[in-house]
Amino acid sequence: MGLAERHQHIRLLGRLVSECSTGRGRAVVLHGTGPNGKTELLDHTIGQAEQLGFQVLRAVGARPERALPLGIMAQLVQGAALPGDLGRQAGTWLERATEGPVVDTVPGTEAVQLFDRLCRTFLELAARAPLLLAVDDVHHADAASLHCLLHLIRRIGALPVYVVLADDTATSTELPFFRGELQRQPYVTRLAVEPLTPAGVRELVAERLGAERAPALAPDFHRLTGGNTLLLSSLIEDFTASGGIRAQGYGAAFAGHLERGDAAPLAVVRALAVLGPERSPAEVAELAGVSEAEVGTVLATLNGSGLLAEGDFRAPAARIAVLEALGHTERDRLHLAAARLLHQRGGPVSRVAAHLVETQSAPGDWAVQALREAAERALVADQRATAIACLELAHRACADEGERPAILARLLHAEWLGSPAGAARHLSALGAAAGSGRLERPERLALVQRLLWHGRADEAGRVLQRLRATARAPQPGQRTDLLDLEHWLAWNHPELAMDNRPQATATTAPFLGAPTRSGPLLHVTGVLADALTRGRPQRVTDLAELVLGDLPRTRAGEWSAEAMLTALTVLTAADRPGDTLAWCERLVAEDVHLLPVTTRALIAAARAEAALRLGELAGALEQARLAFVLLPAKAWGTAVGLPLGSLLLAAARTGDFEEVARQLTQSVPDAMLTSRYGVTYLYARGHCRLATGHSHAALADFMACGERMRAWGLDGPGLPAWRTGAAEAWLRLGNTDQAKKLAYDQLGRPDASRPHTRGLALRMMAAVSPVKRMPALLNEALDLFEECGDQYEQARVLADLSRAQFEAGDSRRARMLFRRARHMAQLCWAEPLCEELLSAPEALGGESPAREAGAGAGLTDAERRVAALAVRGYTNREIALKLYVTPSTVEQHLTRTYRKLGIKRRKDLPAGLGVETGSGTAA
Structure with a gap:
């Protein structure tokens, strides 16, 4: 280590060693707390003395050697080149010291005589040439050596003896008054060695690592x-x-x-x-x-x-x-x-x-x-x-x-929360504890859910049987945790709940604290699940949003993930997939990496499902893939049907049939097919088979969905509209009667008023209806899909409507609708649908894209921005929010746009306007 910031010390030490060489005894104490360069200064002083011809004797103190009487003095003597007789005498005296009494604060007569003889040895040595005695870590010296050093320092005034001691003042010495005695001696100089300043550190770093x-x-x-x-x-x-x-x-x-x-x-x-x-x-x-x-x-x-x-x-x-x-x-x-x-x-x-x-x-x-x-x-x-x-x-x-x-x-x-597959190792032990009555009721309720996640329905059934056997019959209107579990089972694993279908539950929102056991979380899960089972998700959307808003405080609970997933499912089933996506964004917006992996994976799966309902195929594909990045397929257990169904459907609609083939070769748990996730998977697989021309296999999948859902008594908006899928398969097989029957059945269902489900059914009704009836049915379907924001289904309906208008002889209207369909399909990344549209007759293809894009040349910037968003399917309210204006302003811009373009309504807007997405500034 260098001597940065020690220049004054070096000059003083050099002056003192020069004075000593002329016969003036000197002692220096380099003191300070901690290791701050005292040893380096000591070494430098030794070098100076050697250049002036000094005899140098050096010793180093060490805590373990404090027990050696005169240990420091022995080091000094052993380093000296003493003549024969003097050397033998010093050796004898040191041996006697090890046999003599221990020297403490006040040495006895015998000890003082011994110190005097040793000091005379050093003084005789100094008579031949100047002498430097250097002791490093003097604070670790034994008491006898410290007494001897004091004895020597008192006698060096007129002799060329230079004593340099390095002392860490943070450490106590064996001789309590040693430092005080040194200060009293006239020949002693004390030099404080402090830590380096920032400038000193910079100087030393430059010396060792380079100035640059x-x-x-x-x-x-x-x-x-x-x-x-x-x-x-x-x-x-x-x-x-x-x-x-x-x-x-x-x-x-x-x-x-x-x-x-x-x-x-x-x-x-x-x-x-x-x-x-x-x-x-x-x-x-x-x-x-x-x-x-x-x-x-x-x-x-x-x-x-x-x-x-x-x-x-x-x-x-x-x-x-x-x-x-x-x-x-x-x-x-x-x-x-x-x-x-x-x-x-x-x-x-x-x-x-x-x-x-x-x-x-x-x-x-x-x-x-x-x-x-x-x-x-x-x-x-x-x-x-x-x-x-x-x-x-x-x-x-x-x-x-x-x-x-x-x-x-x-x-x-x-x-x-981090690895469902890894946690499965505890299920057997907990099942045994539940069977022997050593597991409390809340833990048994949660165990049922974990067992079913991993497809262990038989074990879950045994735990359920014991819970039901020991349960007391609830009073009318009374809520029990087992009843909440039954509601959850009826929605997610209906075969286990079929003999115990619970009555409808109240839909009032309970208090949501921060539970660590079942209770409020299980209750709200049961309430939400019951609404889905009975086809009334729109009645509990407020409760669903309350659950999602409270998630940061409740996600330590064992039912937190299920409550969250069920709440997101409610919003999507209630034709509010946009709200589902917004909540998912909010849940992962802050500290996403702090969220449990399983929770993040469930959010990704829910986002994929909601994105599909909005026709955002690229987003659905991305989120479904993310779900499997976060949790491998085997870790998903029976719930694998949720992300896998979305992945298959999005891949088929975007034309990624290699992905479809790869995923269809993956094995899925048999137990999945007995849960609601199974029908989601079968419905998606059916559409994949339709897209690849396997209509019989597709029909089998759709009918399997129907059989399960009818057997379970589940046929509501939270589950796939299997009848429309089966109708499309029958239509591909040429059986229009069966297709029409299924479409009628779907329209007659209690949930037929739901916009998305009714839109699907109306499109299929149009496909099996005479040409004259088709425009009315398809226009109503288009209105419904615009209402719920599904761009993919809008593109399909626009394509059907353009063909219907073409067959009805309205070529101008047909071409305009065709261009809108093509544009909407491109926005959705629906490659197979785009290819289907490209294969349409040339007469239906209409104007060139350049001419189409210039259709709004006479519009103002504000009108063009509003019209562009309207073409893309946004409602007036959504356009107003996006452009920071009022809905009334949007309506005025659209009215002027219709007049300038010579059209009567939104459906007639040229599709080419949709490339102008708006700047996001006020219109």
């Missing part, structure tokens, strides 16, 4: 070292070797220095390392076994030496090195002591648990309870790894066999 790098590196190097030269030297070496801070470099230097010092600073720093940054002085004092006043003194000293900054480590590497230097046994002892200390003081359970996890031991009920409470708080804070570590230790350490299953149930939940 110093300006950029010096500020960080000063922050990480406080100017402490030991840390700075190690940091420079680390940077040279690896470009960063290393525990074995910087950290080892920090820990090594403390190991060589006093017991109190070492104990305090170890307590700092074990307790972490949230500790208080009282906690540090108790763990270190010292007083709070002593803690304050130690921290002030270490701050002043640059080793610490405001009582804390300057870099994590230092704390890591201190902990590693402890050894496993001592480290575990301190962590366990810290856990007890914090528990007794009423400290945060998260800190108590962190220390217990470090030791991997939980001695007693207090420790197990602390771990469980810490796990719950970690789950609420989305710290799942911490929760899992706490619950694993709590389960392993718990001695109460009645309590262990409850801990295991929470561990299952915590692991399921």
Whole structure:
């Protein structure tokens, strides 16, 4: 290490050594707290003395050698080239010292005589040539050596003897008054060696790493070292070797220095390392076994030496090195002591648990309870790894066999949030606990859901049977958690609920707190599921949005994910897929990586389903793929039908038939087909088979959907409109009678008033109706799809309507509709539909794209922006929101646009206007 910022010290030391060479005895004490370059100055002084012909004797103190009487003096004597008789005498005296009485504060007569003889030896040596006695780390010298040094320094006034001592004032010496005695001697000069200033650090960095790098590196190097030269030297070496801070470099230097010092600073720093940054002085004092006043003194000293900054480590590497230097046994002892200390003081359970996890031991009920409470708080804070570590230790350490299953149930939940497949390893043990009556009711309810997720219907049935057998019949209007579960089963796994179909439940919103067990979350899940089962999702949309808005506070609950998914399904089933997408965006907008992986995957699946309902095929494909990136197909269990159905349908509609083929070759759980996710999968597979010309196989899939849904008593807006799919398959097979019958049946369903379902049925009715009836049916279907925003179905209806108008002889109207259909299909990325439109007769293709795009040449910018959004299917209200104007302004712009273009309504707008998407500024 260089001597940056030590120039005044060097000049003074040089002057003193010169004076001494002329026969004037001198002593210098290089003092300061911590390792800040005292040894380097000592070495430099030795070099100066050697150039002037000094005899140099050197010794180094060490804490373990304090027990050796006259150990420092022995090092000096052994380094001297003493003549025969003098050498033998010194050796004899040193041997006698090891056999004599221990020297303490006041030496006896025999000890003083021995010191005098040793000092005369050095003085006789100085008579031959100037003599330098250099003692590094003099604070670690034994008491006898310190007495002897004082004895010598008192006698060097007129002799060429130069004594240089390096003393760390943060460390106590074996002789309490040693430093005071030195100050009283007239020949002693004290030089303070302080940490380097920022300028000094920059000078040293420039010397070691180059002047061009110093300006950029010096500020960080000063922050990480406080100017402490030991840390700075190690940091420079680390940077040279690896470009960063290393525990074995910087950290080892920090820990090594403390190991060589006093017991109190070492104990305090170890307590700092074990307790972490949230500790208080009282906690540090108790763990270190010292007083709070002593803690304050130690921290002030270490701050002043640059080793610490405001009582804390300057870099994590230092704390890591201190902990590693402890050894496993001592480290575990301190962590366990810290856990007890914090528990007794009423400290945060998260800190108590962190220390217990470090030791991997939980001695007693207090420790197990602390771990469980810490796990719950970690789950609420989305710290799942911490929760899992706490619950694993709590389960392993718990001695109460009645309590262990409850801990295991929470561990299952915590692991399921990140990996449903990995969490399945706990299901058998929990099933056994449920069978023996050792699992509480809320945990058994959640276990049913987990077993069904993994397709273990038989085990779920046994747990359900026991729950039903021990349940009390509810009073009229009374809510029970089993009733909530039955509602959930009726929607998701209806075969298990068929013999226990519950009565309709109230739709009032319960209080949504932040539960950790079933309760409010299971109840709202049951309410939402019941509305879906009975085909009335529109009645609970407010409750669904309340559930979604409360999700950040409730997602630690075991029913949180199901409540969220059911709420999103309600919004989509109520023909509000745009709201579904908005809520999904909101849920992942902040701290998306903090969300559990399973929750993120379910959100992606719900987004894919909603995007399909809006005809946003590219978005649906992206989200469905993301769902499988977050959770592999096998981890989805029976719910795999949800993202897989969306992926298949979006891939088929965008023309990615390689993706379709790849996904159809993947095996799916048999149990999936007995859940609602199975009909979603079969419906999507049916459309894929239609798209690839396998109409018989497609019809089989659609009819299988119908058989299941009729058997379950589920045939509402939250599930696929299988009749329209089957009608399309029958039509492809040439059986218009069957197609017409299914279309009529769909229109006669209770949910026929829902815009999306009715639009699908009307399109199929038009396909099997005479040409004269087709425009009316298709125009109504188009209005419905515009209302619910499905661009893909709008494109299909526009294509059918253009052909119907062409067959009816209205070529101008047909060409205009054809261009709109083609444009809408392009917006949706519906490649197969685009190809189908390209194969239309030339007479139907109409005007060139260039002429079409110029159809709005006479419009103002504001009218063109409004018309462009209207062509793309936005409602007046949506256009107003997008352009920051009122709906009335939109209506006025559209009225003027119709007049200028010579048309009467929105459907007649030229499709080419849709390329002008608007700037987003006010119209």
